[in-house]
Amino acid sequence: MEKVTIGVLGFGTVGTGVVKTLRDHQAGLRAKTGMAFDLKKIADLDITTKRIVNVEPNLLTTDAYQILNDPEIQIVVELIGGYEPARTFILEALQRGKHVVTANKALLAVHGQELFEAAHQHQVDIGFEASVGGGIPIIRSLREGLVANNFTEIYGILNGTTNYILTEMTEKGGAFEDVLRRAQELGLAEADPTFDIEGIDATHKLVLLIYLAYGQHAEMKQVLTQGISNLQPIDIHFAKEFGYKVKLLAIARQADGMVEARVHPTMISADHLLAKVDGSFNAIYVVGDVVDSTMFYGHGAGMMPTASAVVSDIVDIARNLQKGVTNRLPLLPSTGESARFTLQAPDQFHSKYYLRFTAVDRHGVLSKISGILAQYKISLSSVIQKAGYPPDKVPIVMLTYDAPEHAMQQALSRIDQLDIVTDKTVLIRVL
Amino acid sequence: MEKVTIGVLGFGTVGTGVVKTLRDHQAGLRAKTGMAFDLKKIADLDITTKRIVNVEPNLLTTDAYQILNDPEIQIVVELIGGYEPARTFILEALQRGKHVVTANKALLAVHGQELFEAAHQHQVDIGFEASVGGGIPIIRSLREGLVANNFTEIYGILNGTTNYILTEMTEKGGAFEDVLRRAQELGLAEADPTFDIEGIDATHKLVLLIYLAYGQHAEMKQVLTQGISNLQPIDIHFAKEFGYKVKLLAIARQADGMVEARVHPTMISADHLLAKVDGSFNAIYVVGDVVDSTMFYGHGAGMMPTASAVVSDIVDIARNLQKGVTNRLPLLPSTGESARFTLQAPDQFHSKYYLRFTAVDRHGVLSKISGILAQYKISLSSVIQKAGYPPDKVPIVMLTYDAPEHAMQQALSRIDQLDIVTDKTVLIRVL
Incomplete structure (x- = not known):
């Protein structure tokens, strides 16, 4: 049986989920693809803490270059997060002709152009389904399933932490600070929640959706970004009186080629399907000019949902390797594509x-x-x-x-x- | 620019939508793929009725074999519907090495095995995204985006006509017969609505989902199929009292490799996201053992939503042609895959x-x-x-x-x- 050889950088929450999925689903993945998925090496600075999955000690290394320099490894899975050393590791993997799968939205939102160009230059692929909407296959859907469409509206609940906080404030009441503290105790918010609660994480993801939908590299500052930390219970109360629910929405809208992009708390009609997306769930509501309204719903984060998306990218690349093709889906927008759309200034909506x-x-x-x-x-x-x-x-x-x-x-x-x-x-x- | 040459069989509602999309979105499709989509011929018995899209008369023919026998045509799009002559035309296209895109769920549910085997034998592809859930990219999602998962539960609202009727009965009251007549007047139900209201259409689609999720060819009689024609307003009323909504659900559930399959009116909690899928919309709620709960929502039928899915398959095949590959996604389940699951008898749940x-x-x-x-x-x-x-x-x-x-x-x-x-x-x- 043909096999594909994989190295994982980062053995944290998502890394553990990916390793667990590749092990537990070996039979299913073989049956579905006719290929064996060989996890050869896992690199992390911490290789002593016990994870929920047991791996043979010789699989573990603290040296990322044992993966990057291994000519047998065909796919490098980057799950370190943050800008560095993730960016450097990915670039080095691409330069060595390795395909990359990453869940790193912050990195892609800021350095995506550089990474995609490097992948294009070295004729390898970058899979990043896990970077937006966790386990929801929204990236594939925009690039493939809905490829016939010009996207007129995209509304995303793209951050589970803030959606959990807003749901709690709506259903049980309570001040933002108290609900945030509870979320932190439950592990649903980070110790430093700034990226989530200030809307930065949602904006990172919106930047990626805009890239896929419109071929435009939006810079962070081109997107109006407002978080939920100033929301008062009284406003959530009035929202209810008017028949609305408050959600942190990432919005991209396009008309006549002009694209507006913004992330902010938004009142949406309590009858709208997006208003029913509660707790830590994510959803992306996409309107295309051919398909009309669609919505994609699921867990936007977490060990296993994110692993589901990462493994789907590994399988995708494995299928390309099996057929001897790369860059089947272009990572760089064509000139034609990027010429069709223009990003609006942030207050032009x-x-x-x-x-x-x-x-x-x-x-x-x-x-x-x-x-x-x-x-x-x-x-x-x-x-x-x-x-x-x-x-x-x-x-x-x-x-x-x-x-x-x-x-x-x-x-x-x-x-x-x-x-x-x-x-x-x-x-x-x-x- | 590379080009891909297409012939369309059937110039009815969906055929018109496909032709319109290929024309109106030429620039977008070129920009996204780097390819030109050349619609060379459209065959229909009726080539005189005016459609909403204008085509040059020399594109039209009443003879399907002008498409099937044209060596230039690489993709045959079958939008005739029904079993014959659709089945024969598809088989002949496959035998001549042409790829096929179809929206024909009835045909695939009953003759899918024969068609998929023929495609495999001739090393060509069959795209059928439009056959389940109209514009919703559920087929891609099961085969690719969620490929890491064993599917434990699939609940589909797969028929827009019945969902419209049930929504009307729930929101406005009225007997089934009266609401059906109204739906027929609005063009939301066919003159002969049997396939829809008796659940047969939903079962066709469930058979396809089961094939994709479990590699099992279910026969129609292996699926418990009940429609909505016997539903009484009083039961919808009591459902509300108990906090439920009645939906026609197509259900597949799997535990320990045993798969149950059934289509029937179902009471679901009014709080469940599926209960909010109203009117003629469709949705598929999929639970995977890795990703947990997901839901995919959109129009399950109609000229343009269906065209969106058909064109996505055309693009997919075009991308394969561009790279010189076929059968990148296997149409036939491997022995390993089909050995993992067994269909249960219809009353074993x-x-x-x-x-x-x-x-x-x-x-x-x-x-x-x-x-x-x-x-x-x-x-x-x-x-x-x-x-x-x-x-x-x-x-x-x-x-x-x-x-x-x-x-x-x-x-x-x-x-x-x-x-x-x-x-x-x-x-x-x-x-």
Whole structure:
């Protein structure tokens, strides 16, 4: 039986899941592909901590170059995470003609261009299904299953930690900080949760989806990125009253070749299928001009779901090796493809808005605020002024019709300067 | 630029969608693949009716053999539907070394083995993404994206017509016959809706999913198939009271290599993501032992969604042609694969049940019915006896715990012979 030889860099959570899957599913993988998957070496700085899978000691090394320099190893699986040494290891693997599978979205979002060009130059492949949506085969779906489409809208719940926190805040109440602490205790949030809660992880993933859907390398700063750390229980409460749920959405929309890209807390109708994606689950809602609406749902992280995606890439490359082909799916967009689309500046989009003003309970406050909004041609669809609050902390909640983001920002900066407005206005975009 | 030459058999709804997509998306497809997609000929018995897409008259023919015998044509797209002449045309295309793309689930479910063997023998490919779930890339996902998994559970809403009817009955009420007539007027149900409403179409698709997931050719009669034509508004009403929604589910479950396969109306918790799949949408909920739960959602039929899937297969084959490979994904399961699983007999499964008995309002009726159930070791989780009905038409509703299907069938046949039971008992399985 033909065999494919694999080296794994990084024996942490996902690495352990990949090793476990390759072992436990040997028979199934052989049966499905007619190939044997030979895991030859695993490199990690820590090779003494016990993992949930037993491996022979001679498989383990602390030296990544025992993998990179081994001419027998055909596929290098990078599961170290972070920028370095992952970037260098991947580049060295590509230069040695090895195929690479990685789950490293941060690295690909920032250095993807360099890595994809290197892979193209050396005529090898990079599999990265695990980098977005964990076990959900969204990368394949955009590149292959939905290849006939121009994508008009992509809405992703791409970060399980924040979706868990938002679900808890919605269902059980509680302040952001308390729910975050609980999530950390449960292992659902990292000790340093910044990348997750500030939306950076979701933006990394959105950058990859935009690359696949539109052939555009978006830089991080080209994507409006807002996290959930400032969300108040009161806003989640008002969202419910209006029939909305708050989700951290990664959004890409395209019309006439112009692509907008943003990540921020978003109110979506409680009836929308995305609103039912709760807990740590992820989902990507994709609208194509041929297929119309689709949605892909599953675990966006975790040892085994991520391993499922990594192993699918290993199998894909093995099937290419079996047939003697590489670069069957191009990693670099053609000139034609990248010429069809242009990334918009981050504030060049329209949205509906939820606004919560905190004001002194004085006659005329409503007319002053709505007067400024009107100057910027922002129209209101609902207004709620709530009683039962301290006289200097009266919440006024408004929903607007579609308005340009830059007009909204200008209006808010003027409103926040009013004497009668006591706190910074809360803005949540509405889908 | 390399080009791939295509012939289309069948210029009906889907054929028109495919032709439209290949035309409207020429630039996108070229950019994504570096290839030109040359639609050389379209065959249909009717080449005079106006379609929504204009084609040059010399592209049209009433003679399928102008496509089958044209050595330039590399891919034959079969969109005629039904068993013959579709089967013969596909076999002849394969024999002439042409690749085939088809949306024909009925044909593949019944004659798939013959066609796949012919394709294997002639070393060409058959693409059939459109045959299950319309535009949803579920076939790719089972074969590639989730290849690492043993599939433990597959639940599909695979028929848009019945899902539309059930959604209408649930949301707006109305008898099955009236809602069906409305669906027919809206073009959402066929003039002869038998295949849809009796579950046959869903079973065709389930047979294909089982083939992909377990390498087993299930025959139609090996799958318990029940449609929705006997569903009563009262049962949909009671389902709601218990917190359920009724969906026509295609179910495949596997444990220890034993695979159960069935299609029937099913009560699922209103909180389950599948319960939110409404209208004519389809969804496939797949649980893998590595990835855990996933769901794939989209339009399961219609001109353009189906065309999206057909064109994705054309592109896939074009990419293989570009690289000079075929049979990259095997169409035939290996001996190893088919040896891992065995299809169970149709009544060898367990389920929870909803039962509605119609009985004479007489003392002791409840104890008689529950007594028979107890003899078959069927335990009840809830019982509702409703007042306000004619004394010979009193509904008694029960929910059971998990019980064997064959025991349930035996118990019901005894209960239905009781004098006090006036109508045939309604049984709906509960997920």
